[in-house]
Amino acid sequence: MWRLFFLGLIVWLAIYFFKQYIANIDSQKTNKTETTSHDNIENSQTTEDMVQCATCKVHLPRSEAYLVANNFYCSKTHIKNK
C-alpha cells in the first residue's frame, strides 16, 4: 500500500515539475516576442521620411535634404538652380 502511495507521489511531483518547466518555456517565448515587437516599434520610429529634390527629383532622407521655401533639395547647387 505504501509503495502505491510513493509511486503516486513521484508521478504527481514529476507532473508538477514538468508543468513548471513548460510554464517557464512559455514565459521565455512571451518575453522574446515582446522584445521583438519592441524592436519593430523602434525600427519604425527610426525609419526616416523620404523627400524628393525639387530640381533633380532624387529621393533622399529628410535629415539630409535642404528645405528652402517648402521645397526639398539634395544639395546647395540645386537650390541655386531652381
Ligand SMILES: [Zn+2]
Ligand atoms: Zn537634386
